[in-house]
Each structure stands twice: as structure tokens, then as C-alpha cells.
Amino acid sequence: MNQHDLVRTAFAAPGTAPYDEATAVFNLAAPVRPEAAVTARSVAEVRAAVREAGVRGLPVRVHTTGHASGARPAVDGGLLIRTRLEGGVVIDAERRIARVPAGTTWGEVVAAAAPHGLAAPHGSAGHVGVVGYLLGGGVSFYGRHTGLAANSVRAVELVTADGELVRADAVTDPELLWALRGGGGGFGVVTAVELELFPVAKVVTGATYWSAAHARPLLTAWRDWAQEAPRRATTSLRVMNLPPVPGVPPALSAGPVVCVDGAVFAASPDEVAEAQRRADDLLASLRGLAEPLLDTWQLTDAAGVLDAHMDPVEPVPFIGDHLLLAGLGDDAADAFLSVVGEGSGSPLVVATLRQLGGAFADADDRGGVLNRVDAAYAYMGSGPPFGPVTAADLEAHCAIVRAALEPWNTGRTVPSLVEGADRPQCHLDVGALTAVDRVRARVDPHRRFAGDIAPGASAAG
Structure with a gap:
């Protein structure tokens, strides 16, 4: 049995406990009901799930805690991947960098950084997922000092539509890193981020x-x-x-x-x-x-x-x-x-x-x-x-x-x-949206993740 076979059997259908686990959201007013769902706990599982979705012709959506489920279009079909990657937060105290696997919550980051006298530009609740908050801007109680939390992201690792793991940082694909931070999703499945910390006594x-x-x-x-x-x-x-x-x-x-x-x-x-x-x-x-x-x-x-x-x-x-x-x-x-x-x-x-x-x-x-x-x-x-x-x-x-x-x-x-997908949303001008769309077209030419784009986050939408 190859890796694709293993993940194929892990795709959960409605009415099963694994499906309920993968589709659970924090905002109960905005439930998600995809055709299939999977909870991915490793990069290998993410890669195999994305590739299998391609074989089956399924569009892919991604979430972690479901706090923002109300701000995205309804998930009525396709595959939903819930990221719960293992490995834990790793702090490089000398560089003031935290490496955070997708699925990690802010409470875990705060706990890991505090012994080093460091903090992150987190949100107001410890149970919110790190990745979605960061890439969506992030308005922190430290923000008048740090700026938008997205500015602290120094690298992103993600699985693209072809199932390949790529890294975007200031040296390796800076254009993708630029688009990921505030671009509105639709690039792939983020598996980890590296973010800059700052001293707090x-x-x-x-x-x-x-x-x-x-x-x-x-x-x-x-x-x-x-x-x-x-x-x-x-x-x-x-x-x-x-x-x-x-x-x-x-x-x-x-x-x-x-x-x-x-x-x-x-x-x-x-x-x-x-x-x-x-x-x-x-x-x-x-x-x-x-x-x-x-x-x-x-x-x-x-x-x-x-x-x-x-x-x-x-x-x-x-x-x-x-x-x-x-x-x-x-x-x-x-x-x-x-x-x-x-x-x-x-x-x-x-x-x-x-x-x-x-x-x-x-x-x-x-x-x-x-x-x-x-x-x-x-x-x-x-x-x-x-x-x-x-x-x-x-x-x-x-x-x-x-x-x-x-x-x-x-x-x-x-x-x-943003709380509602039907609410007015406008965080970028047309020129920026067009530039972000060009990056999406490069990493997802067949629009496998098109349903994961936030409303108002594409010049074509």
C-alpha cells in the first residue's frame, strides 16, 4: 500500500467521527460541510492529501481552529484539510525567531517564548490558530509597537497544488512570501511559519x-x-x-x-x-x-x-x-x-x-x-x-x-x-490584488485552492 492509498482511506465522509473532528469550527453559526475531510498531522500527510485530491478532482480548502469560518465562503464540496501538525514550537532565542507548525495555537507560542523573555504579536485569545491570524494581518495588543502581526512572519513553508513542499522567505521566493502575508489565501496548505519575536519583561x-x-x-x-x-x-x-x-x-x-x-x-x-x-x-x-x-x-x-x-x-x-x-x-x-x-x-x-x-x-x-x-x-x-x-x-x-x-x-x-463572508471586505487595492493573483496563478495554475480565497481578495473575483 503506497502513501496515496493510506491517505485515501483517511479521507473521512460525513457522519463519521474523523469527519466531525476535521470539520469542527469555533464559530458554530458558520459550520462547514465539505464532501470529504482529513486531519493532517504531518507534512507527508498534507502532501499525500493534496495529491490525492488532485487525482479525484477535488478542490481543497484549509483551516485550523475554524475561528474565521464565518468570513469565508461556504464549504459545500471538495476536500477540507484541517492542519494539526506535530513537532511543537521551536524557539531560537538568539535570533528571536519562533518556528511554529500549522495547527499551533497562540497559547502554545506564548508559553514557549516566555521563558526566553520574548513575546509574539498574538491575538486576544490563546486558543486562536497562529497561521490564519498571521496571514490575515493580525491586530495585536502589542500592535502599536510591532505593527500588523503579518509583518513579523519571516518564512512560510507550504504544500502547493502539485503536492510539493516549498519554502518562501526573503531569499527563496520572496514574491510568494510577500503575497502570502495578507494576500487572502488560495496558495496552498501552510505547514509551518517562522515569525520574529520581541523582548518583553x-x-x-x-x-x-x-x-x-x-x-x-x-x-x-x-x-x-x-x-x-x-x-x-x-x-x-x-x-x-x-x-x-x-x-x-x-x-x-x-x-x-x-x-x-x-x-x-x-x-x-x-x-x-x-x-x-x-x-x-x-x-x-x-x-x-x-x-x-x-x-x-x-x-x-x-x-x-x-x-x-x-x-x-x-x-x-x-x-x-x-x-x-x-x-x-x-x-x-x-x-x-x-x-x-x-x-x-x-x-x-x-x-x-x-x-x-x-x-x-x-x-x-x-x-x-x-x-x-x-x-x-x-x-x-x-x-x-x-x-x-x-x-x-x-x-x-x-x-x-x-x-x-x-x-x-x-x-x-x-x-x-472580518466576521462574515457577506460583509464588505476590501483590504487591498486593485493593483495589489492583481499582483497577488499572478503569484496564485504561478503556484496553483489549475486553481485547486480557488475556493480558499477570501471574498474580495482577488482582482478576478
């Missing part, structure tokens, strides 16, 4: 919650601080309608709340006092406006950043939207709170404004096709279709929020923040 991180009755002065104070904030501080303001479920403190589920969370980091022990002072500048101005319901900000190590946002750890259904805002003046602040704040009737569980600027706005010569964000704030809003709240209710309110914020909408998005 301590982090002041956490979240403070207030009654939403104080939303307007809190938003103003946070916005005014954000305009002059140091690059080692990245924060967000959220309006939340949390349900009374296990894990949510009763004080936070009694009514809508406003939360300010984020991170201010110190690269060396000598900078810890300055990081604490910067965080205190923000928090003192906010705490003086109203008594917090809950306050978790503290000086901690890099792993503490993964706990600050308090994201759900179990899969949930959610429907949401995302756009980038050019500014947040008084009119924009009023518009935002009128559609998500107290008394708005919003069914969204969370509506977030993420502070951008700093290194997010800087073009990076070593970055990919998407290497900067020309916006002041990112908006993300979502909620689960639970109880009396339906998917239609959430979709309708997403449209209401979008209309209210339209005067400040830049028209661009960050792929890793």
Missing part, C-alpha cells in the same frame, strides 16, 4: 468595567488619552451586553457595561516603572469618572495578556461585522453609542473600538502585501443568535451600526477581523 494588562450609564464620558476620556498614547500601549473600548451564564460575574450581566482593556508593555526591567506610569495615566482618568464594577488590570508577565480580553474558550455561534474608522470625534462617538450603547436596543453582545495608529500605520519594507492599516480605530461587533435574538436580528443591527458609522468608514478592512 513585564506587561500591565487587564480590563476595567463600568455601568454603560457612564459610557459617554468614559469614551471621551479613553479617546483623548489614546491620541497621545505611547506605542507600547494598545487598548480597546467595548460596550458589552453579557448574558447571565457561568463564567460571567453577576455584576457584569446585570445590564450593559463599558470595558477598557489592553496592554502596556516593558521591553526590559528598566522600563517597568514607565509602563506602569503610562497605564496609571489612563486608568486614573477613567476610574475618577465612575466607580468600576470590576477591575483586573495588573502588572504581570506576557502570558497575562491572553487573559485580559476574557474571550470565550468554548465554541459559540456568532454573527458580526467589522470596519475601519478614520477618526472618533464627538459626532462619531455619539453615533457609535446611539446604536450600541444603553437604550439602543442593540442585540450585540460586544461592540469594540480598537486603538490603532502607531506602528499599525507604518509601512514595513519587510512586510507583505498588507503591511499597514491606514485608520485610527477598528470597529468589531458581534453577538450570538441565542434565545429571542435571531440571526436576522443580528444581521439587521450590523447594518444599522454600519450605516451610523458610514461617515467615518475608510472602506477598508483587516482580514483577520
Whole structure:
């Protein structure tokens, strides 16, 4: 029995446990139902699966944790490959490089890097997959210092449509490396990435919650601080309608709340006092406006950043939207709170404004096709279709929020923040999309991975 035979028997069909394992997604509102599925645990298994898909004439889709399943077109046919490659994170502390197999989550990277005094530009949740987040841009709580997380990627290993393993770095196929970072997928199956780390000694991180009755002065104070904030501080303001479920403190589920969370980091022990002072500048101005319901900000190590946002750890259904805002003046602040704040009737569980600027706005010569964000704030809003709240209710309110914020909408998005395949998506101009399509045509001439391209990520789409 050859390698193709082994993988052919491993292709799982609907109604089997291996199929359910391979197709599991974090966003339960966006299930995937391919014709066949496989969980690949080695490069050899990926190569054989891709080759077998070619023999059978099956298009190929790829995912890891399924957090972004709602942002991609429905998987109605073909082969879905779930990457769970073995080997673990390898840290080269001297070069400050982490080699990360596909299928690894950010929690694993943080744990591996921390003993070396290093950190990565990860997302807010430790259970999110590394590869999809990185190649989709990545907006980190370190991002005003590091820029988009995609800029930290120094090499990508992937299996192309012919089943061959290739490496893309600054020397070997720099054009492919450029297109992979923010290009929107459709190049092959990524099996590993190498990313640059940076030193972190301590982090002041956490979240403070207030009654939403104080939303307007809190938003103003946070916005005014954000305009002059140091690059080692990245924060967000959220309006939340949390349900009374296990894990949510009763004080936070009694009514809508406003939360300010984020991170201010110190690269060396000598900078810890300055990081604490910067965080205190923000928090003192906010705490003086109203008594917090809950306050978790503290000086901690890099792993503490993964706990600050308090994201759900179990899969949930959610429907949401995302756009980038050019500014947040008084009119924009009023518009935002009128559609998500107290008394708005919003069914969204969370509506977030993420502070951008700093290194997010800087073009990076070593970055990919998407290497900067020309916006002041990112908006993300979502909620689960639970109880009396339906998917239609959430979709309708997403449209209401979008209309209210339209005067400040830049028209661009960050792929890793998009929640719905039917939402407006535009992160590259036509010239960049055309250039990326040329790279896709080179590595996938028969368009085996065409269904894996994010909406709006191709000039031909």
C-alpha cells in the first residue's frame, strides 16, 4: 500500500467521527460541510492529501481552529484539510525567531517564548490558530509597537497544488512570501511559519468595567488619552451586553457595561516603572469618572495578556461585522453609542473600538502585501443568535451600526477581523490584488485552492 492509498482511506465522509473532528469550527453559526475531510498531522500527510485530491478532482480548502469560518465562503464540496501538525514550537532565542507548525495555537507560542523573555504579536485569545491570524494581518495588543502581526512572519513553508513542499522567505521566493502575508489565501496548505519575536519583561494588562450609564464620558476620556498614547500601549473600548451564564460575574450581566482593556508593555526591567506610569495615566482618568464594577488590570508577565480580553474558550455561534474608522470625534462617538450603547436596543453582545495608529500605520519594507492599516480605530461587533435574538436580528443591527458609522468608514478592512463572508471586505487595492493573483496563478495554475480565497481578495473575483 503506497502513501496515496493510506491517505485515501483517511479521507473521512460525513457522519463519521474523523469527519466531525476535521470539520469542527469555533464559530458554530458558520459550520462547514465539505464532501470529504482529513486531519493532517504531518507534512507527508498534507502532501499525500493534496495529491490525492488532485487525482479525484477535488478542490481543497484549509483551516485550523475554524475561528474565521464565518468570513469565508461556504464549504459545500471538495476536500477540507484541517492542519494539526506535530513537532511543537521551536524557539531560537538568539535570533528571536519562533518556528511554529500549522495547527499551533497562540497559547502554545506564548508559553514557549516566555521563558526566553520574548513575546509574539498574538491575538486576544490563546486558543486562536497562529497561521490564519498571521496571514490575515493580525491586530495585536502589542500592535502599536510591532505593527500588523503579518509583518513579523519571516518564512512560510507550504504544500502547493502539485503536492510539493516549498519554502518562501526573503531569499527563496520572496514574491510568494510577500503575497502570502495578507494576500487572502488560495496558495496552498501552510505547514509551518517562522515569525520574529520581541523582548518583553513585564506587561500591565487587564480590563476595567463600568455601568454603560457612564459610557459617554468614559469614551471621551479613553479617546483623548489614546491620541497621545505611547506605542507600547494598545487598548480597546467595548460596550458589552453579557448574558447571565457561568463564567460571567453577576455584576457584569446585570445590564450593559463599558470595558477598557489592553496592554502596556516593558521591553526590559528598566522600563517597568514607565509602563506602569503610562497605564496609571489612563486608568486614573477613567476610574475618577465612575466607580468600576470590576477591575483586573495588573502588572504581570506576557502570558497575562491572553487573559485580559476574557474571550470565550468554548465554541459559540456568532454573527458580526467589522470596519475601519478614520477618526472618533464627538459626532462619531455619539453615533457609535446611539446604536450600541444603553437604550439602543442593540442585540450585540460586544461592540469594540480598537486603538490603532502607531506602528499599525507604518509601512514595513519587510512586510507583505498588507503591511499597514491606514485608520485610527477598528470597529468589531458581534453577538450570538441565542434565545429571542435571531440571526436576522443580528444581521439587521450590523447594518444599522454600519450605516451610523458610514461617515467615518475608510472602506477598508483587516482580514483577520472580518466576521462574515457577506460583509464588505476590501483590504487591498486593485493593483495589489492583481499582483497577488499572478503569484496564485504561478503556484496553483489549475486553481485547486480557488475556493480558499477570501471574498474580495482577488482582482478576478
